[in-house]
Amino acid sequence: MKSMTDIVSHFFRGIARSRVSLIGAMAVTVIFPFLTGAIIYDIVWHIQNTYVAAFIYMLLGPGFAGGLVLVFLGLFFFKGKEEVRLFTLEYLRGYFTDPAKFKKMRRMVFFAVFLTCVNIFIFGVLGYRTYHYMESVSFCGEFCHTVMSPEKTAYQNSPHSRVACVECHIGSGAGWFVKSKISGARQLFAVALDTYPRPIEVPVHGLRPARDTCEECHRPEKFHGEKLVVKDNYLEDEVSTHVQTVLLMKIGTAGDRSVSSNGIHWHVAPENKIVYKAIDDKRFDIPEIILTKNGKEEIFRTADADEKLKAAGEVEVREMDCIDCHNRPTHIYLPAATAINNKILDGTIPQALPFVKKMAMAVVQKTYASHAEARAAIESELKVYYSQNYAALIADQPALLEKAIAGIQAAYVENVFPEMNIVWGTYTDHRGHTNDLGCFRCHDEMHETAAGDSISQDCDTCHSILAEEEANPEILKSLGIR
Numbered sequence: 001m002k003s004m005t006d007i008v009s010h011f012f013r014g015i016a017r018s019r020v021s022l023i024g025a026m027a028v029t030v031i032f033p034f035l036t037g038a039i040i041y042d043i044v045w046h047i048q049n050t051y052v053a054a055f056i057y058m059l060l061g062p063g064f065a066g067g068l069v070l071v072f073l074g075l076f077f078f079k080g081k082e083e084v085r086l087f088t089l090e091y092l093r094g095y096f097t098d099p100a101k102f103k104k105m106r107r108m109v110f111f112a113v114f115l116t117c118v119n120i121f122i123f124g125v126l127g128y129r130t131y132h133y134m135e136s137v138s139f140c141g142e143f144c145h146t147v148m149s150p151e152k153t154a155y156q157n158s159p160h161s162r163v164a165c166v167e168c169h170i171g172s173g174a175g176w177f178v179k180s181k182i183s184g185a186r187q188l189f190a191v192a193l194d195t196y197p198r199p200i201e202v203p204v205h206g207l208r209p210a211r212d213t214c215e216e217c218h219r220p221e222k223f224h225g226e227k228l229v230v231k232d233n234y235l236e237d238e239v240s241t242h243v244q245t246v247l248l249m250k251i252g253t254a255g256d257r258s259v260s261s262n263g264i265h266w267h268v269a270p271e272n273k274i275v276y277k278a279i280d281d282k283r284f285d286i287p288e289i290i291l292t293k294n295g296k297e298e299i300f301r302t303a304d305a306d307e308k309l310k311a312a313g314e315v316e317v318r319e320m321d322c323i324d325c326h327n328r329p330t331h332i333y334l335p336a337a338t339a340i341n342n343k344i345l346d347g348t349i350p351q352a353l354p355f356v357k358k359m360a361m362a363v364v365q366k367t368y369a370s371h372a373e374a375r376a377a378i379e380s381e382l383k384v385y386y387s388q389n390y391a392a393l394i395a396d397q398p399a400l401l402e403k404a405i406a407g408i409q410a411a412y413v414e415n416v417f418p419e420m421n422i423v424w425g426t427y428t429d430h431r432g433h434t435n436d437l438g439c440f441r442c443h444d445e446m447h448e449t450a451a452g453d454s455i456s457q458d459c460d461t462c463h464s465i466l467a468e469e470e471a472n473p474e475i476l477k478s479l480g481i482r
């Protein structure tokens with residue numbers, strides 16, 4: 001026991017003699033209780049605040065590790081004037097040759113092994129928790145608050161709000177994890193130096209191929225049949241008339257044992273490969289599409305493909321995957337009309353308020369410098385309008401206007417982010433053809449093969465239109481819906 005304390009005191013004397021070790025030891029001693037306490041708290045109760053978590057895992061953690069490194073550097077390399085004998089070669093040789101000392105030596109080895117085990121354990125837990133934190137939605141979505149706030153907000157209102165950012169952006173495997181952290185470090189500098197683009201540019205060119213990530217959960221070869229899609233719209237008349245468009249979407253399948261690939265998900269069937277050349281960064285202008293079907297190649301080109309491709313020089317050759325249609329699976333920024341329609345549909349904006357759709361559209365489409373400014377302007381403008389035109393109604397039912405104001409403000413702040421220059425329509429959805437070219441980038445009957453075949457724009461290729469902008473469509477009644 002005595003020799004044990006001897007070793008320990010040697011160790012500490014060694015530390016005391018080196019200024020570098022001493023600084024390291026001080027850092028370790030101060031940080032250790034906070035760090036262990038914080039990690040245990042995080043494991044048990046989960047730390048919600050991302051800045052607190054960042055302080056723990058990105059400052060305290062590395063601080064602790066750095067302190068330990070300093071202690072050992074000091075012991076071995078930056079010793080004080082007086083020789084510290086601990087762990088030096090002669091010292092060790094003396095111990096190995098003298099049997100009496102060897103016994104002491106054994107204890108020291110045990111002590112070293114013990115310390116190492118403790119450190120491995122601490123580093124293991126620390127490393128694991130740090131990894132966990134860096135993969136969390138709060139780190140990805142909140143750490144650089146204004147920068148990521150639009151994506152986080154849109155994400156929280158989407159069908160994928162329970163899917164972690166990393167499931168789509170990184171996926172499994174060490175390679176993409178390392179890649180993402182390297183690009184993450186670059187992004188951190190961009191934020192620190194304020195050089196990041198506003199809005200963040202899309203498409204994200206370094207994104208992992210969607211088939212690696214989306215197909216962890218979705219399997220287009222298991223899709224089948226058609227899907228009834230109902231689009232609700234409210235007209236800009238006094239009663240904001242409710243009209244509906246009903247489409248039977250030919251979702252189709254990528255092909256299973258029982259059915260061959262057909263419909264919309266025919267593009268991602270294993271026997272079909274579609275590669276295209278876009279001449280712009282946004283992938284909107286596509287002069288050439290190469291379809292390889294069962295090993296046979298067909299090339300669809302526009303009449304001016306040669307000129308365009310020559311003028312563009314080096315272009316991206318991209319294999320079509322889920323993202324070429326589902327570019328907004330979770331960061332869904334709605335067009336103004338859809339945002340307002342949805343709020344009227346779920347009752348957040350009361351349809352009973354006269355001209356509510358028209359007024360809402362008018363106020364949300366003005367330009368504001370911030371959410372605060374937008375909120376204030378929307379409120380005052382609506383109050384002025386309704387007190388001038390519907391004074392009796394507002395006096396009778398003040399809640400109607402209050403509710404409408406809150407709903408319209410919400411529609412705005414969920415989709416428009418002035419700080420990041422995201423306005424209505426900055427990010428459009430490629431599904432369909434109403435908000436941007438979408439499917440019609442290829443399905444325009446302007447792309448032809450040498451034999452004269454083109455990519456169909458026939459309205460029935462992708463959907464059957466069962467009703468268009470109808471009030472109480474007959475078809476929904478006969479299907480027994482609502």
Ligand code: HEC
Nearest residue numbers: 140141151160163164165168200202203204327329330331
């Ligand atoms: C369901 C899959 C999915 C999830 C979950 C997801 N993303 Fe994305 N994200 C995408 C896709 C796909 C794009 C690419 C859009 C494009 O290239 O046009 C994208 C693009 C982005 C962009 C570029 C700007 C933009 O709006 O397109 C940012 C920033 C981003 N994601 C951050 C996040 C953050 C932060 C989270 C978690 C809060 C997250 N993502 C969760 C699929 C996802």
Ligand code: HEC
Nearest residue numbers: 159160163167168210213214215216217218322323326329
């Ligand atoms: C971790 C699992 C997971 C991953 C990865 C994932 N999704 Fe999903 N996705 C889901 C779940 C679960 C739903 C259903 C949500 C619901 O209905 O509430 C869904 C729904 C959808 C829908 C239907 C949305 C709607 O409006 O009804 C589409 C389209 C979709 N995902 C596309 C994608 C694409 C594209 C990717 C890759 C970028 C992807 N998903 C990645 C789990 C995932």
Ligand code: HEC
Nearest residue numbers: 214215218220227229249251264267268321322325431432
């Ligand atoms: C050619 C464009 C296109 C491609 C490529 C594509 N999808 Fe789709 N997908 C659509 C359209 C359009 C819909 C119907 C959207 C709607 O409900 O209005 C859809 C619907 C879906 C749905 C919802 C199905 C349902 O029954 O509600 C999921 C999930 C989905 N796609 C996942 C994927 C995945 C995963 C991939 C990649 C392997 C993929 N899609 C590739 C266009 C595409």
Ligand code: HEC
Nearest residue numbers: 229231245431432433434439443456457458459461462463
């Ligand atoms: C290449 C496939 C394709 C073709 C061809 C096509 N559509 Fe569509 N259309 C879609 C998809 C996908 C949607 C979007 C469904 C969604 O948003 O869920 C859509 C949506 C629509 C809508 C509803 C828009 C809304 O949001 O209210 C209408 C109306 C429509 N299409 C009409 C037509 C007409 C008319 C034609 C023929 C000129 C046509 N489409 C050709 C794929 C196609």
Ligand code: HEC
Nearest residue numbers: 262263264266276291325430431432438439442455461462
């Ligand atoms: C990058 C180009 C491209 C885009 C974008 C694209 N398609 Fe296609 N699509 C094709 C090609 C090529 C074919 C095959 C044409 C042929 O063989 O005649 C095709 C065929 C189809 C077919 C017929 C499949 C079958 O059963 O044979 C459907 C349905 C379809 N597309 C729907 C869509 C929808 C919906 C969208 C938008 C969400 C879309 N496509 C976007 C290139 C594209």
